[in-house]
Amino acid sequence: MTAPKSLCVVSQPPNADQRVPVRISRELRAIAADEERGYRSIACSIDLLRQAGYLTDDGAFDPARTARALMQVGAANLSVGRLWEGHINALHLIRLYGTGDLKTSMNRRIEKGALLGVWGADAEVPVTLDAFDTHLNGRKNFTSGLETVTHAIVTVNSGRDVRLALIDVTDTARADPSTWDMQGMQATASGAYDFTGLSADRIEWVGSPGDYLKEPRFVGGVWRIAALQAGAAAGLLDMAATELRTAGRMNAEAQQSRLISVLMRVWAGMALTERAADATIDREIAPEDIVATSIAARLFTEEVGLDAIRAVEQSIGLRHFEAGSETGRMARDLAVYLRQAARDAFLQRAARTAVGEDGRIWGVFG
CATH class of the missing domain: 2.40.110.10 (Butyryl-CoA Dehydrogenase, subunit A, domain 2)
Structure with missing residues (x-):
């Protein structure tokens, strides 16, 4: 197999903290x-x-x-x-x-x-x-x-x-x-x-x-899905805020309150996702606690993603549903991606681990 012809040119290598340039x-x-x-x-x-x-x-x-x-x-x-x-x-x-x-x-x-x-x-x-x-x-x-x-x-x-x-x-x-x-x-x-x-x-x-x-590699790896969900929710909110600023509508207190309320939960989901990811290489944490935390991150960012879609629909209004709407496209993508498999089974599994025994609610945070 030969290398594909370059379609885009990048001059920046990844920096030390793995943030995408x-x-x-x-x-x-x-x-x-x-x-x-x-x-x-x-x-x-x-x-x-x-x-x-x-x-x-x-x-x-x-x-x-x-x-x-x-x-x-x-x-x-x-x-x-x-x-x-x-x-x-x-x-x-x-x-x-x-x-x-x-x-x-x-x-x-x-x-x-x-x-x-x-x-x-x-x-x-x-x-x-x-x-x-x-x-x-x-x-x-x-x-x-x-x-x-x-x-x-x-x-x-x-x-x-x-x-x-x-x-x-x-x-x-x-x-x-x-x-x-x-x-x-x-x-x-x-x-x-x-x-x-x-x-x-x-x-x-x-x-x-x-x-x-085998766990915690199987379900314990759904933190990667949570990361994408949280990121996509943040990106959607960011795009909505950009459009509102351009239209001169971002100064309304109702708009600010609606978007920041969801954004704070997105930030919380990001923090939980990072903790779930870190837990996978912590040998002192039980495999099922790793799995439960990864599930929690996946389900929480799903809920936050739905909240972000609803908030953007309310903030942008009818223009959000126009054929060429950027927020509309991003929301459609996010809505489809949020529907990952086995949601109810995941929720029950995390519950059995976290609240099924005394002292387990601390999980990876203990």
């Missing part, structure tokens, strides 16, 4: 609407992150630093953030469970332009190995990054026997973008991917059966 954030935001309309490929934005060195970090060394970077990218361009989070997740799984040869080869592939993803949502026919272990059957839904993601970690089989397969997904004949009929996150180029008939010889297995579900 202001120039990159501005560029990601500037081209976000174009990407939704197909004027520029999502690969342009990914190229910005690649050139700046962000595709080689899986977040394991300093998760809180990675959380802050995800927040900033989510604020600027949530679709790009979604793809980058998938890449981070996939790279982390390879470095956790892959062989030494796989880790080395994947580093080389990323240097040459590979982008990774994690595709775990089965379609009506789940992805499984056939009876002879020679070919795959089934499809995956909600496969983000069609024609941009080059290698996906795909879940094969289910339950305790679930396996992780690293597969080259550049065969466009297997991709079906028509199944993504959502009002938001259009720029992610999501859809379905058919693995039926794919030879097992083309699979690079990652780890052993069941590794994917």
Whole structure:
């Protein structure tokens, strides 16, 4: 695989605290609407992150630093953030469970332009190995990054026997973008991917059966989703404030109170997310406490995101719903992204941990 032709040029490397340079954030935001309309490929934005060195970090060394970077990218361009989070997740799984040869080869592939993803949502026919272990059957839904993601970690089989397969997904004949009929996150180029008939010889297995579900790496990693949700909520509020200032409407006390009330909760969600990220590398914290805190961050930032959408609708008014509205596009993207899977199950699991035993409410804060 050869490196893709550079679509965007970046002169600034990542700085010490892993904050995304202001120039990159501005560029990601500037081209976000174009990407939704197909004027520029999502690969342009990914190229910005690649050139700046962000595709080689899986977040394991300093998760809180990675959380802050995800927040900033989510604020600027949530679709790009979604793809980058998938890449981070996939790279982390390879470095956790892959062989030494796989880790080395994947580093080389990323240097040459590979982008990774994690595709775990089965379609009506789940992805499984056939009876002879020679070919795959089934499809995956909600496969983000069609024609941009080059290698996906795909879940094969289910339950305790679930396996992780690293597969080259550049065969466009297997991709079906028509199944993504959502009002938001259009720029992610999501859809379905058919693995039926794919030879097992083309699979690079990652780890052993069941590794994917091990905690606190599995649900304990949803702080990355929380980071994007918090960042996107902050970005939406920021854009609304910009439009209100431009229209001379930001001086109204009602507008200020409405936006700052939500923004304070966004800041709280960011702090909780950073703490959840930090907890994953703290060996003194029990795995289930790590999981509960990560869940709490994910669910809290979901609620804050909904509050941000409502506040912006009230503040901008009818113009928010115009076809070319920037706040409207950002709100649609956020509304779709907030609907992550298993919300109720997550809430119950966190509750069992935090309030199911004496003294557990302190969790990672004890």
